[in-house]
Amino acid sequence: MNIFKIYLKKIKDLILTLNQKGLIQIPKDLNSINVDIPPEQFDSDISTNVAMVLSKINKNNPLELAKKIENILKKNDPNIDKIDIVKPGFINIKFKPIFWNDFLKEIITNYNKFGINKNEVKKNYLIEFVSANPTGPLHVGHCRGAILGDVISNILKFNQHKVSKEYYVNDYGNQILSFTKSVYLRIREILNGEKFPIDNPNLYPGDYLIQISKNIIAENKNINFDNFDNISSKLTSLAISQSLILIKANLKNLGIFHDNFQSETEIINNNEVQNVIDKLKKNNFVYLGKIKAPVDEMKSNWVEREQLLFKSTEFGDDKDRPLQKSDKSWTYFASDVAYHNNKLNRNFDTMINILGADHAGYIKRISASVQALSGKKNKLICKVSQLVKLIKDGKPFKMSKRKGDYITIEDLIKEVGKDAARFIMLNRSSDVELDFDFSKVKEKSKDNPLYYVQYCYARISSVFRHIDKNINDEIKIKSYNFNYSPDEIKILQKISQWPRCIEISSKMLEPHKIATYLYELSSTFHSYWNMGKDDETKRFINKDKKISDEKLVLLKAISNVIRSGMNIVGVSIPEKM
RNA sequence: GCGCCUGUAGCUCAAUUGGAUAGAGCGCUUGGCUACGGACCAGGAGGUUCUGGGUUCAACUCCUAGCAGGCGCGCCA
Numbered sequence: 001m002n003i004f005k006i007y008l009k010k011i012k013d014l015i016l017t018l019n020q021k022g023l024i025q026i027p028k029d030l031n032s033i034n035v036d037i038p039p040e041q042f043d044s045d046i047s048t049n050v051a052m053v054l055s056k057i058n059k060n061n062p063l064e065l066a067k068k069i070e071n072i073l074k075k076n077d078p079n080i081d082k083i084d085i086v087k088p089g090f091i092n093i094k095f096k097p098i099f100w101n102d103f104l105k106e107i108i109t110n111y112n113k114f115g116i117n118k119n120e121v122k123k124n125y126l127i128e129f130v131s132a133n134p135t136g137p138l139h140v141g142h143c144r145g146a147i148l149g150d151v152i153s154n155i156l157k158f159n160q161h162k163v164s165k166e167y168y169v170n171d172y173g174n175q176i177l178s179f180t181k182s183v184y185l186r187i188r189e190i191l192n193g194e195k196f197p198i199d200n201p202n203l204y205p206g207d208y209l210i211q212i213s214k215n216i217i218a219e220n221k222n223i224n225f226d227n228f229d230n231i232s233s234k235l236t237s238l239a240i241s242q243s244l245i246l247i248k249a250n251l252k253n254l255g256i257f258h259d260n261f262q263s264e265t266e267i268i269n270n271n272e273v274q275n276v277i278d279k280l281k282k283n284n285f286v287y288l289g290k291i292k293a294p295v296d297e298m299k300s301n302w303v304e305r306e307q308l309l310f311k312s313t314e315f316g317d318d319k320d321r322p323l324q325k326s327d328k329s330w331t332y333f334a335s336d337v338a339y340h341n342n343k344l345n346r347n348f349d350t351m352i353n354i355l356g357a358d359h360a361g362y363i364k365r366i367s368a369s370v371q372a373l374s375g376k377k378n379k380l381i382c383k384v385s386q387l388v389k390l391i392k393d394g395k396p397f398k399m400s401k402r403k404g405d406y407i408t409i410e411d412l413i414k415e416v417g418k419d420a421a422r423f424i425m426l427n428r429s430s431d432v433e434l435d436f437d438f439s440k441v442k443e444k445s446k447d448n449p450l451y452y453v454q455y456c457y458a459r460i461s462s463v464f465r466h467i468d469k470n471i472n473d474e475i476k477i478k479s480y481n482f483n484y485s486p487d488e489i490k491i492l493q494k495i496s497q498w499p500r501c502i503e504i505s506s507k508m509l510e511p512h513k514i515a516t517y518l519y520e521l522s523s524t525f526h527s528y529w530n531m532g533k534d535d536e537t538k539r540f541i542n543k544d545k546k547i548s549d550e551k552l553v554l555l556k557a558i559s560n561v562i563r564s565g566m567n568i569v570g571v572s573i574p575e576k577m
Numbered sequence: 578g579c580g581c582c583u584g585u586a587g588c589u590c591a592a593u594u595g596g597a598u599a600g601a602g603c604g605c606u607u608g609g610c611u612a613c614g615g616a617c618c619a620g621g622a623g624g625u626u627c628u629g630g631g632u633u634c635a636a637c638u639c640c641u642a643g644c645a646g647g648c649g650c651g652c653c654a
Contacts, residue, residue: 032595056634133654318580319579322652326652331652333652357648358648360649387647447602454616455614463613501593519602539613
């Protein structure tokens with residue numbers, strides 16, 4: 001029940017009717033008309049800009065137009081208490097108690113549906129995220145994108161879209177080769193005591209390789225590890241599946257579960273790369289050519305080579321991109337084009353890729369390929385998650401893979417817990433760099449939004465305990481006939497904005513809005529709670545240790561929204577803290 | 578040099594995607610625990626939204642030209 005959408009429709013219908021009667025002119029496009037949340041100082045529940053939008057085309061003062069609309073609105077809507085017309089031409093609407101009573105009845109009886117925008121067109125999404133190389137466990141750097149992708153999926157699912165979560169496994173190429181080699185040398189070390197060349201920059205030095213190697217030895221007693229070439233491909237698949245076990249365990253600890261792990265090797269072995277290149281060739285998007293050297297550095301080392309190129313410049317990229325290496329093997333880009341063609345063939349309405357900031361430069365070429373293959377724009381949406389700046393003991397913490405001093409997801413979870421990791425990573429827009437201060441994240445104070453929201457839920461739970469109920473119990477109300485005070489209406493207004501929050505974060509794929517909203521809702525609650533100290537009528541439990549239906553409904557509504565919100569974010573809501 | 582992201586209070590960030598007097602937390606400052614959970618609340622000080630131009634009834638938001646920071650820029654993935 002999105003009251004903003006409901007009233008937007010009412011207002012659009014109204015001006016369409018007025019237009020048909022020849023009373024007003026309307027623009028072709030009604031999209032700039034909106035129904036919004038009015039600023040607090042105006043004592044209204046919703047507001048609309050309709051008069052200002054119509055003013056120009058009607059050559060009429062917005063205030064006068066607003067007056068006309070006001071009269072008609074009031075006459076036809078028994079829910080409206082008063083309408084204010086303010087300065088430039090805003091129409092501010094305040095509802096009667098009956099409106100809030102009906103509203104609460106609806107959201108309490110259908111509590112599990114509140115927030116869903118059910119009239120939105122339902123789509124079938126594919127979201128690809130994490131997709132870290134399968135050469136070891138995940139580290140904190142992967143964490144933000146992982147959580148972002150997971151929560152975007154949760155929002156879309158909450159809004160009743162279909163979502164398939166996918167992890168692309170880059171189990172092919174040079175990095176995998178050196179990874180396999182590293183495992184091999186670790187195995188030799190274990191079996192034959194040959195020391196692992198820890199300083200070789202082309203190898204993976206991490207200690208986790210020792211455990212991987214031990215597992216491989218233990219599970220494959222029949223393999224002879226004397227000659228690398230004889231077993232390299234077998235060893236690759238064994239090493240990767242060991243890596244994936246680690247990665248899946250990491251993701252599980254973050255509360256993340258993918259529906260599908262798509263292997264790159266499989267795409268290549270199915271000849272999909274060759275097929276997609278043939279397809280592009282047919283449509284004239286591929287040619288043999290040379291790439292120009294970058295303008296500045298290392299000009300002297302540049303060797304021009306003729307290679308198979310994809311015309312990504314036709315779709316706005318800076319240069320055309322190579323599909324084939326000089327040794328005739330495919331580039332990473334080529335197999336990724338094939339992978340995206342594979343996605344296209346599975347007929348999703350929209351494909352979402354979550355990328356780290358360091359891969360942002362890749363977006364143009366991959367969306368170019370999707371456009372070339374599908375002819376449709378906007379089939380692929382790429383979301384970039386900016387860097388996370390780690391702060392430990394008040395100082396920035398730099399991770400270096402070489403030295404092996406990086407923080408894994410295990411370390412992170414052990415130190416701050418899944419809930420804090422998820423909530424804090426979401427607390428900022430994905431477009432801005434995020435400070436992740438280990439000491440602050442653990443802090444149990446207002447400085448930490450996670451605890452602030454959880455504390456709100458815990459307080460509500462404690463009220464339910466006092467009346468010998470549980471916060472999850474369904475409540476039965478004889479009649480919704482209440483008259484809430486202005487301070488309580490403030491909470492109701494905030495609650496009424498929940499579906500709108502979902503609507504926008506779902507449309508814009510911006511999960512941080514959920515975290516912000518939950519914080520604000522908690523804030524209005526905490527504020528009201530403290531009023532109870534001076535004013536007993538604002539306490540939930542009265543002198544007789546009872547609670548009125550009016551207050552009970554209010555608490556139930558708040559806690560239901562917090563529960564849905566925290567479920568979407570994927571964090572727990574303890575009843576006691 | 579080019580591309581992407583960012584620039585808002587001393588610090589970290591919001592801002593209903595173009596709306597009204599730009600809001601929170603931290604820090605500073607003044608108050609509130611014999612209390613349904615103080616992990617909280619109320620008040621105060623703090624702003625030329627990086628700069629210049631443009632579009633609009635309306636610009637933190639869009640366009641444009643700059644400035645500053647981050648990330649990336651060959652057949653690595």
